[in-house]
Amino acid sequence: MEHPAPATPELFSIAQLAEELGITHRAIRFYEAKGLIKPLRLGTTRVFGRRDRARLQLVLRGIRLGFTLAEVGEYLDLYDTDRTKRGQIRLLLDKVRERIAALEAQRADLEQALAELNDIAAQAQSALNQSALTQSNETAGTKRRAQ
Amino acid sequence: MEHPAPATPELFSIAQLAEELGITHRAIRFYEAKGLIKPLRLGTTRVFGRRDRARLQLVLRGIRLGFTLAEVGEYLDLYDTDRTKRGQIRLLLDKVRERIAALEAQRADLEQALAELNDIAAQAQSALNQSALTQSNETAGTKRRAQ
DNA sequence: GATTTGCTTGACCTTTACGTCAATCGATCG
DNA sequence: CGATCGATTGACGTAAAGGTCAAGCAAATC
Structure with missing residues (x-):
């Protein structure tokens, strides 16, 4: 044991x-x-x-x-570059910053897409609410299904 | 004119x-x-x-x-679905919410990757600063290059 | 009127990221 | 000891996303 x-x-x-x-x-x-x-x-x-x-x-x-897998490979390289030599670190830092910038651009795209979808969802939801109201008006006097 | x-x-x-x-x-x-x-x-x-x-x-x-282009196509469909029929809207809403969830998952991945890269950058930066200090100590008494 | 310019379709080629056998090989099970 | 199980390499196939000609047509230009 x-x-x-x-x-x-x-x-x-x-x-x-x-x-x-x-x-x-x-x-x-x-x-x-x-x-x-x-x-x-x-x-x-x-x-x-x-x-x-x-x-x-x-x-x-x-x-x-x-x-792509090639890009993933470059990404992984950032994790295992030698951190003892000054020159290497400089290069690493540059590459990492490039990657960060690219990811931030992607994030911006992502946020925009999300905002648009949330917009559509909100519109759809309110359209549903509206039509629910309309229907409940049209059927006013009719008993509503309980629960 | x-x-x-x-x-x-x-x-x-x-x-x-x-x-x-x-x-x-x-x-x-x-x-x-x-x-x-x-x-x-x-x-x-x-x-x-x-x-x-x-x-x-x-x-x-x-x-x-x-x-993929197929996915992009589905995405575009979300923009042009008919918003007049209740049934369509319900379906739309479901699909939009799925998409939103997927995008949020992707955003989580993205944030994590960004956090890791920022970490690496910070470490690299501080390593550079350290070695700069060391060098300036070792060369104490030597004139620093102006500018 | 011949040529260049810009557009068209069609056909085939290429890269990426695997899927899908097929044959083999070593350890284990009965 | 023969069979099965899990792993291996190798070869070929495939879907996606275009790139790259080739040949033709039509309008503008020389």
Whole structure:
């Protein structure tokens, strides 16, 4: 009993990870081929650690945000650039700021789309309320369904 | 002088629109083939009105947000559903709310990515400041480059 | 009237992001 | 020991989103 069952295990098979993340093993292998993850190997079999899992989650988030895998790769690079050499840090900082600017632009698009949809929803809702009123007027005197 | 030159014209050729929106005529034709826009025709030539232009801008925003053209099409449908029939409005409202939820999820992803990048930027910045201090200490007594 | 300019359709090509077998290989189960 | 299970590589297929010719037509220009 030295190690009680961990809430989240340290190692994963490709099947476990695929299941957990809702993707196929094919997708995972594809991401590996693209250099986005580098799982260890036990003989010929892939073995994923928590770090690999975290990376995969970053990959999936990037995809959800509409990035290509190449862009996701650049994004991941920002996480693992060497932070000891001044020159590297300068470059990193520039790239990170570019990315931030792009994401903020995307956020602006997103907010605008949301505002428009909320507008439509509000209009639709009030149209429904209106027609409900009209109907209840037209049927005035008729008993309303209880509850 | 009945009509002073309008700031933005009422009609556009495909070339004008492509130029203005930074896309190719091929892309525009492709979107039309997908049913996202329906420009008028003068004989065989496409003629775009302001409404077409606005739609195209919506299309492009959708693409920037990472949606497929099919999804963009559904999005556009939300804009033109008939708002006179109660049943339609109900359906519309449901769909709009779905879309809103999805966009809000995307915004959450976006905010998280932004937070992480800001974190990295802050760390990088402070690392730079640190190393600047160190250097200025090591070179104490040496004249600093003016300006 | 011949040519250039701008538009048209049609056909095929390309990249990205996987899906879908097929064949193989090693560990485990009966 | 044969079969099954989970993993592997490799090859081919596919949908989406255009790019890139090619050939034609029509109006303006030289």
